[in-house]
Amino acid sequence: MLIELLRTRLRPYRRPMALAALLQAVEVVGVLLLPTLNAAVINHGVVTGDRGDVLRFGALMVLVALVVVAAGIGSVYFAARTALAFGRDLRSAVFRRVLDLSARQVGRIGSSSLEVRTVNDVAHLEALVLAVFTALAAAPLTCLGSLVLALNQSVSLSAVPAALLPVIAVVVVLVVVRMTAGYRRLQPRLDRLNRTLGEQITGIRVVRAFVRGEYERARFRRTNEEVLRHSLTVGRLLATMFPTVTLTANLATVAVVWLGAVRVDGGAVRIGTVTAFVEYLVLIVWSVAMTTFVFVTVPRASVSARRIREVLDTEPELAAPRDPVHPGTAPGSLELRGVGFRYQGAEEPALRDVDLAARPGETVAITGSTGSGKTTLLNLVLRLSEVSTGAVLVNGVDVRRLDGGALTATVGLVPQRAHLLTGTVAGNLRFGDPDATTAQLWRALEVAQAREFVERMPGGLDAPISHGGGNLSGGQRQRLTIARTLLRRPRIYLFDDCFSALDQATEAALLAELAVETAGATVLMVAQRTSTIRRADRVVVLDEGRVAGTGRHEDLLGNPVYREIAHAQPARMEAG
Ligand SMILES: Nc1ncnc2c1ncn2[C@@H]1O[C@H](COP(=O)(O)OP(=O)(O)OP(=O)(O)O)[C@@H](O)[C@H]1O
Structure with missing residues (x-):
């Protein structure tokens, strides 16, 4: 449902999306080149004492870094434009549909839920689109490129990231599945909180006149506590995910440095290679973290997509006539x-x-x-x-x-x-x-x-x-x-x-x-x-x-x- 909604609603933005993807690809290639250039500076320039090589490779690094920055700014610009325009269009579509619904249909979904769907749920999808276009295309490319280039630097050291990735993948999948269920329970509670608040604010005079302030405060507290409880469940999952990913990554870095040191000592690997390898490892971890960041927004967005589709798919029961008649200037009996x-x-x-x-x-x-x-x-x-x-x-x-x-x-x-x-x-x-x-x-x-x-x-x-x-x-x-x-x-x-x-x-x-x-x-x-x-x-x-x-x-x-x-x-x- 989420993919279908994104596919149909993003269609008008193919051009800025393509530009964002292209600039991201340029950025990734630049980022991947930098550690290799750094290794060249160390291995060919620093170790051999060749100043010419240091300056040549150094200048190339500065140039690549500038291209990376420019491409990064451009890709975020086009991604943000796409995400914001997508959000605006979706909000308008939901709003137009709500206007066409009969009072009975509005009552069935609930007016406060419709408000939350039009504003909050659309914002969740907007955040996902932004995350996808700023990170999702770049992250797998960076990860794959880093793996290949790391392998190119040293086959033996590559065993470390190869062992690391499946562990992180399992953690991410498990957490994402549980978070989807958590968001599914959280969203209706947010609707209820909104409804309770709306009722209490519009009916404030009745509440005061009947001295029901304490009762209403308790009612709000209960609803608010429920939102907190379900938010905490989701938050806890989120909190476990990032430390697990970074801990695994840090352990891997230690393993690479230790293994690298032993090999440099034995003369099997050069020092620049180990430096490049550590940098590629950092890139792999960064790309996994970015992918995780996108996946974290997926469960909430998929629940929101379902709620938005429910509104968009509700056929107005007061159907417009197929062949409408105009009453013209008749007086009005x-x-x-x-x-x-x-x-x-x-x-x-x-x-x-x-x-x-x-x-x-x-x-x-x-x-x-x-x-x-x-x-x-x-x-x-x-x-x-x-x-x-x-x-x-x-x-x-x-x-x-x-x-x-x-x-x-x-x-x-x-x-x-x-x-x-x-x-x-x-x-x-x-x-x-x-x-x-x-x-x-x-x-x-x-x-x-x-x-x-x-x-x-x-x-x-x-x-x-x-x-x-x-x-x-x-x-x-x-x-x-x-x-x-x-x-x-x-x-x-x-x-x-x-x-x-x-x-x-x-x-x-x-x-x-x-x-x-x-x-x-x-x-x-x-x-x-x-x-x-x-x-x-x-x-x-x-x-x-x-x-x-x-x-x-x-x-x-x-x-x-x-x-x-x-x-x-x-x-x-x-x-x-
Ligand atoms: N949205 C609704 N859903 C279900 N029943 C409804 C709804 N609105 C009104 N009714 C019921 O339909 C009946 C007629 O209601 P209606 O509002 O037309 O009465 P009315 O004559 O205008 O009353 P009043 O003089 O109090 O305004 C009532 O029994 C009412 O309970």
């Missing part, structure tokens, strides 16, 4: 025909056999007790979920056949939970229409009864909005999200109980302005207050996912479900 919907894993359907029609210029209120399916119904219109039975039709066309962009341009939703993005007031409003003029922004704010408070904010339209709109009140957030949707000028408006945080006077003013602004459009309005419901041309009452009644407010007063809702707010009923 809406119809639900025998619609049923069941959430994954739920025992009961959230909606059953719902029939509803709304024509342009008409306002239909949807009411019902909590959990009766009102939000679910609106989500089906925008295809945020897919109907289980029946069909939703916009301008007479099944939404499953409509072009996705055209559907969202035709239908505008103001969700129940107002959510704003980090930025400014204007930036959030222009989410609705990027080309909106300042005058249009103020007009939308005026309709949404938000002009006054935005004017009072420091900077007005440029006032900062913090994450989720946390620096605004619930009612202010709601009004900005209404203005944002108004700027979109959809032909069908879906208001999901988005007036609930407003006081009655503000709500009345907003509804009056809204009626003018949305005249000619189709409006579906989830509402609980009788004062709001009464303004609608028609009311649809939902009860446990079924339509329990349809008609005007006055006609429905005989309906037991509606009466219950209305009677729960007698004061408002009279006022409305």
Whole structure:
């Protein structure tokens, strides 16, 4: 899976990869030449006292060293460029796929896990690519070249590195296998830590209000300890690997020096040969250490690759139509025909056999007790979920056949939970229409009864909005999200109980302005207050996912479900 992912995603970077490999090869050849040149300086120059040879070979060594440095810098540059561009592309691919997933699919993987996968897991693969292109190609070449040249210097001394390599190989393989298992256990714990932290930070007010600080601290400590325990397991393995490799290498160096000394003494080997041999041994150990360094990043990267592939391979369940229909400039009628919907894993359907029609210029209120399916119904219109039975039709066309962009341009939703993005007031409003003029922004704010408070904010339209709109009140957030949707000028408006945080006077003013602004459009309005419901041309009452009644407010007063809702707010009923 890891190889496949790297192969496909690195394809666009063949050129910088080839350059990095070429420069690495130049670097390796230079590095391999240096000990032999050094041996020549000692054997031909120093031992025989020939200054000319010392200078000739010395100058050559300096030249080779300069080439090695230049090639090294170049290869790292191209390797880093490849790795960073690869990371950027992979992050974008994961992010694009996440945007296409349905709420159910995001819920199945977990939003915090998706965050970790998009950032951390991609970074692990990026680190692997960098390690591969800075070390992996050079290391085996260096190792092999050093072995051959060491053999060329002395066959008898070569027994030492020949015995050394299998020992190190066995240690590396054993550790890498165990580390893969360790990382596989560690990664979900990191997801959990992220989720716990996210929940605690976003829910900090609830935690404080319910004096659950100590409980939450303990919960975080437990998760954190678990991450520590699994990180330590992996860390211990890592810690054993490098000392084992260096210890074996140092013992080998001692063996070579001892064996070499005996042979120099006996006249079988020259001193320069032993020096070169020790240098080749150092190179062999260096290349093994570099290979080990790459292999250490492999287990973590292969776990990350699996997690990234899981996201990339998740087919968005809200499939785009093969032959999409554009609704064109039709005014925007809406119809639900025998619609049923069941959430994954739920025992009961959230909606059953719902029939509803709304024509342009008409306002239909949807009411019902909590959990009766009102939000679910609106989500089906925008295809945020897919109907289980029946069909939703916009301008007479099944939404499953409509072009996705055209559907969202035709239908505008103001969700129940107002959510704003980090930025400014204007930036959030222009989410609705990027080309909106300042005058249009103020007009939308005026309709949404938000002009006054935005004017009072420091900077007005440029006032900062913090994450989720946390620096605004619930009612202010709601009004900005209404203005944002108004700027979109959809032909069908879906208001999901988005007036609930407003006081009655503000709500009345907003509804009056809204009626003018949305005249000619189709409006579906989830509402609980009788004062709001009464303004609608028609009311649809939902009860446990079924339509329990349809008609005007006055006609429905005989309906037991509606009466219950209305009677729960007698004061408002009279006022409305
Ligand atoms: N993501 C989900 N997974 C499973 N069941 C869900 C999910 N969302 C909602 N439900 C269930 O579907 C039913 C309808 O929920 P929905 O949110 O549509 O109700 P609602 O009428 O909008 O409620 P409220 O007035 O409280 O906002 C409820 O029983 C709810 O528990």
